[in-house]
Amino acid sequence: MPRLEGLIPPQTGVAIRARAGETLRLIDPEGSQVCDLFCFTDDPERVPLSAGRSADYNDTILFTRGNRLFSFEGDPLLEITHDTCGRHDFLVTPCSQQMFRMMNGREEHHPSCLENLERAFAPFGVDRYRIGTTFNAFMNVQIAADGRLQVLPPLSKAGDHVDFLLKRDLLIGLTACSDPGSNGGRCKPIRYAVL
Amino acid sequence: MPRLEGLIPPQTGVAIRARAGETLRLIDPEGSQVCDLFCFTDDPERVPLSAGRSADYNDTILFTRGNRLFSFEGDPLLEITHDTCGRHDFLVTPCSQQMFRMMNGREEHHPSCLENLERAFAPFGVDRYRIGTTFNAFMNVQIAADGRLQVLPPLSKAGDHVDFLLKRDLLIGLTACSDPGSNGGRCKPIRYAVL
Numbered sequence: 001m002p003r004l005e006g007l008i009p010p011q012t013g014v015a016i017r018a019r020a021g022e023t024l025r026l027i028d029p030e031g032s033q034v035c036d037l038f039c040f041t042d043d044p045e046r047v048p049l050s051a052g053r054s055a056d057y058n059d060t061i062l063f064t065r066g067n068r069l070f071s072f073e074g075d076p077l078l079e080i081t082h083d084t085c086g087r088h089d090f091l092v093t094p095c096s097q098q099m100f101r102m103m104n105g106r107e108e109h110h111p112s113c114l115e116n117l118e119r120a121f122a123p124f125g126v127d128r129y130r131i132g133t134t135f136n137a138f139m140n141v142q143i144a145a146d147g148r149l150q151v152l153p154p155l156s157k158a159g160d161h162v163d164f165l166l167k168r169d170l171l172i173g174l175t176a177c178s179d180p181g182s183n184g185g186r187c188k189p190i191r192y193a194v195l
Numbered sequence: 196m197p198r199l200e201g202l203i204p205p206q207t208g209v210a211i212r213a214r215a216g217e218t219l220r221l222i223d224p225e226g227s228q229v230c231d232l233f234c235f236t237d238d239p240e241r242v243p244l245s246a247g248r249s250a251d252y253n254d255t256i257l258f259t260r261g262n263r264l265f266s267f268e269g270d271p272l273l274e275i276t277h278d279t280c281g282r283h284d285f286l287v288t289p290c291s292q293q294m295f296r297m298m299n300g301r302e303e304h305h306p307s308c309l310e311n312l313e314r315a316f317a318p319f320g321v322d323r324y325r326i327g328t329t330f331n332a333f334m335n336v337q338i339a340a341d342g343r344l345q346v347l348p349p350l351s352k353a354g355d356h357v358d359f360l361l362k363r364d365l366l367i368g369l370t371a372c373s374d375p376g377s378n379g380g381r382c383k384p385i386r387y388a389v390l
Binding site: 046047048050051052053055056059060061062072073074091092093096098099102127129130131132133134143145146147148149150 | 241242243245246247248250251254255256257267268269286287288291293294297322324325326327328329338340341342343344345
């Protein structure tokens with residue numbers, strides 16, 4: 001039985017607290033849906049996750065089972081222990097209101113992962129500028145030999161999941177990504193469980 | 196005549212303030228030496244540079260002339276207007292005391308780009324956890340088709356330089372990288388000028 005579980009409705013986000021030794025499972029219930037993850041140590045320091053430190057210490061930009069995600073201070077925070085999809089992104093920042101304004105040329109509000117993370121973290125007193133590059137579970141960013149990036153529909157099928165073993169007590173923000181273009185044309189929910 | 200210029204001795208760092216419309220030139224005087232760059236808007240907000248936003252908006256992880264570096268908020272901060280080297284890194288975080296301790300198995304102090312940036316920014320009241328992935332000028336990180344990273348000696352020759360046009364007033368931290376392994380075996384100086 002999971003200690004905690006929930007459904008993140010399309011284009012929303014949540015923050016959860018989980019302990020070292022627990023496993024966070026992210027499930028794509030319908031398939032082809034991205035889940036942005038960012039986290040801080042769950043202590044007064046609120047040390048952020050670091051994509052750059054993680055790339056450096058894993059010697060890779062493509063993360064799957066066996067890889068660890070590191071903090072700004074170089075401490076391991078999460079270890080990927082199971083991965084039925086195999087393709088995730090840890091290069092690009094969450095979609096934002098500014099991004100949608102730029103892409104669509106419209107001023108009106110658009111839900112975004114950045115806003116959803118900021119809102120989820122707000123009750124915990126986190127400085128928003130510490131939210132760095134997110135681990136974008138199921139996001140399919142293809143990288144050409146010349147470094148060019150192309151965002152394609154996620155490869156995840158309904159029920160695909162990725163498990164993260166916590167190496168530290170963490171405050172974790174999760175979203176069901178708000179950008180139709182990154183999610184095969186339609187924004188869908190994400191399910192999570194803490195085991 | 197440059198408005199400001201200087202030599203960054205090996206394994207040290209500096210912070211400078213420069214204005215929108217000015218050009219920052221980074222010069223590798225001896226060749227094969229990395230210079231880590233991080234910056235914030237020079238206003239009370241201190242909005243940080245964002246590697247993830249920059250990768251997303253340039254659709255690339257390899258940056259050269261014509262590419263722009265963006266802030267956390269998605270505003271352009273710097274534009275690369277000239278580049279005689281052509282190979283830089285914007286994927287990995289600066290070397291740190293923790294990294295050298297881990298690599299060398301020794302506790303003693305080792306100069307590092309992270310410490311040098313933190314020290315350089317300290318008088319400006321910057322939250323250290325806002326220092327994200329640096330733009331590592333001249334750093335040669337090769338990326339295999341499977342995503343694996345390999346740090347090779349910089350391709351820069353003596354006198355190679357890269358120019359950044361400032362799109363905003365910026366507080367910029369620069370280092371002459373402290374890791375012999377990333378700099379062809381020997382840590383050398385970096386020269387900079389604001390034109």
